[in-house]
Amino acid sequence: MIKCKTSKEIGGMGHSKKRKEDARFIQGKGNYVDDVKLPGMLYMDIVRSPYAYAKIKSIDATAALAIPGVVAVVTGKDLEKYGLHWMPTLMSDTQMVLPTDTVMYQAQEVAAVIATSRYLARDGKEAVMVDYEPMKPVMDPFKALDEDAPVLRSDQEGKTDNHIWHWEVGDKEKTANVFDNADVVVKQQMHIPRIHVASIETCGCVASYDKVTNHLTMYMTTQAPHAIRTVIALVAGHVGLTEEKIRVISPDIGGGFGGKVPVYPGYVIAIAVSFLTGAPIKWIEDRSENLQADSFARDYHITAEMAGTKDGKIQATRFKVLADHGYTDASANPSKFPTGLFSIGTGSYDYGAAYMEADAVYTNKPPGGVAYRCSFRVTEAVHAIERMTDMFAKKVGKDPAQLRMENFIKKEDFPWASPTGWSYDSGDYHAGLQKAMDAIDYHGLRKEQIEMRAEGKFLGIGISTFTEVVGAGPSQDFDILGIKMFDSAEIRVHPTGKAIARFGTKSQGQGHETTYAQIIAEELGIPMEHIQIEEGDTDTAPYGLGTYASRSTPTAGAAAAMAARKLRDKAKKIAAHLLEVSEQDLEWEPGKFFVKGAPEKSKTIQEIVFAAYTNHPEGMEGGFEATHYYDPPNLTFPSGAYICVVEVDAETCDIKVRRFVAIDDCGNIINPMIVQGQVHGGLTQGIAPAMYEELIYDDSGNILNGTFMDYLVPTAVESPSWETGHTVTPAPHHPIGAKGVGESPTVGAPPAIVNAIVDAVAHLGIKHLEIPVTPFKLFKELQNVGYFKKTT
Amino acid sequence: MTKKITLKINGAEHTMEVEPRMLLIHAIRENASLTGSHIGCDTSSCGACTVLIDGKSAKSCTILAVQAQGKEIATVEGLATAEGLHPIQEGFHLNHALHCGFCTPGLMMRAVELLEKNPNPTEDEIRWGISGNLCRCTGYNNIVSAIQWTSAKMQGKELPSTEPKFV
């Protein structure tokens, strides 16, 4: 049970308050970007390349322009006149808005058609004739580094290969030494495939430039409206669109998961066309365009190694990564971290030597390296460490739960310095795993597994005990395009004691309108029902870097608490004045100050706020408002212990998740119901890449599953009934002790599932399976080890 | 080349000029300005556009507006009445069955028909019953609970707790 300091009526932290935002969504009154309709609005559709790599010989728009209602066709050459045909990515790489001569991946934007209706824009798109000269694309990232590979980014001066950057961390020599002298070494090559967030709402915008006032209003699906405003100003400042003339409005967002952080060419083209025509331009992607062209996640090829003693003590790890970034590095990582926070990959275990390196390459795939409910590469890292831990346990003949228990960092050893440079703030890994084992009856399952094997049936039990790293981030290390990654909150309390608070973040379903209100209710004692939360309008909200990477609670949530505390200090002064006592004589209980020893003498927060407008002490500023920009002193380190039980059909290789127990530790919990909801959703985006999702390309660069018919997003049938719970280890440096949770389950679930499937068939000689583990893949592996006879 | 049609949506008549190729979802969203039903795909896969046509759930991105003439169309906007929310709306809210809310209208319309046909579905029947609707946020657990809660409510049975359950 979570202990609450406030009454249910106030609804501070720990209460499972029902969500305030639901009312509009369940009545069809949400306001998503495609619901925005402005007078005189035109529609944009985009002509895309059928080839992965080709020269554009010509673009003929005559037939398109002959269609009544088609207003314009815009090409790269048109944008070039204004210097708008290129844009920076968030990683300081560059990306074409529209090409002038070459296309670099299939489904790349080639031209834009503007028309008076959605249907006419599509007609125009079909009528644009583009003549291409196809070239042989580079699809294999390993081959991209071959001497004779074509240099894809010939636009970059002096570029002689397809290598983007090299990154490394840890002590190479020390680690090599441990490996050379270790009893046991396990090594595995693994691929974390390219996947897509596929939020049910695709991306889109309505760009509306007012030629009279010289202002741009940009309604768009963005998780980071302020950062986007700055980027637009950087890209278009030279044509007069400076930052004060840009208003970005992020309306209701139909799921983000990181896919709505980047700036896509469609947004920029819409702005350019609106700027030139003065008409509002609506652009809404199709699902297929979204799957085929928007930034993808993952695509890491990892060689992972672990060294240890024969009695099961982990001593060192070494990871080598080849990162396929496609045509450009369009990740949304903090600038000093090209591999994001991959270096968390030493995991939850106590050992002192690690070395990791990564090289990134360009290929003819869509740009990115962005996100899938985890932008900062923690998923890739956790998959590697948790798979290796299981392989190591197998090799030394230990139960994987036992081996983990013996290697965990102990709770008294925090803060703990990791061999890759992190200072883990807190955790209690033993308690989490024990709780998960008890909940699922781990030892009972192991017995059942033996019995089932005797009958020729396969039961597998898989564990993942991960450490997450979120809340980017402390400004000495964390910035995007130079902008420090703090976040903000502004609270205004009205004379009658009701409040509005605004934030630099942007919910895409996380329930900020409820949880932020609960944080403020906790600090000020104003009932959360009376605190209205607003985000997503750069004209009104304080500056912030947005919502992704589980950063909202650790950064903006902290800012809310800090701003509220400023107000509570002010409230105390006013209460002392009203009660005619000194501040030291006052005590706080949620909702009021009272005189120590005389609790009948008290002033409620509502009375105090009213006084701030009607009767404030002399010399004090009137009103009741505060703003805070929170710069975290450290990241937060949520953790989890997940156990998955699978049954594998020995004949069809069908894989069924029988049970999945997830114990998360995200520190103090603001709203248990919402945290649980986040975990359910995250786990489903964990089983998805583990068993179902992968974007597949052929050698010619064609995407083979770029629609919802072929890309398998789990339905209610594929998703198991999740069982969740928690341990609570507050973040010691965080104002409310919270750590963030949105991404933990997506990070932690895949290795638990894969470890379970491997465990189910380990007795047949299978050591590793690549994700997504499909029945067919499993069938082939079982064939390889001689379980099924080969038929050919 | 347009055609004048009248669509009956949530009991109200909407007369509009449409091209014969216009999809019903566009007519509902743009011509009738009822934007509660959404578009999540271009392959009839996601169910975000689900409405009821003569009481049957249908993906309105897969039907032409002209085909829907003369039929009773029901969308999310018609669920609540003067007496208050429809039980399915309460069920979704109380069981935290929505995050971003984009899939929600379609899922609720689908659930309304499901419960009409099978007032007391098992968990398995619910999961298969909503398998034409994708939700990327919730992981479906709470959608299942919401439909179970609504089933109890509509039959006047004892209501299951809506507090989250933890192991």
Ligand code: FES
């Ligand atoms: S919009 Fe996806 S099924 Fe209709």
Ligand code: FES
């Ligand atoms: S609540 Fe976001 S897609 Fe279902």
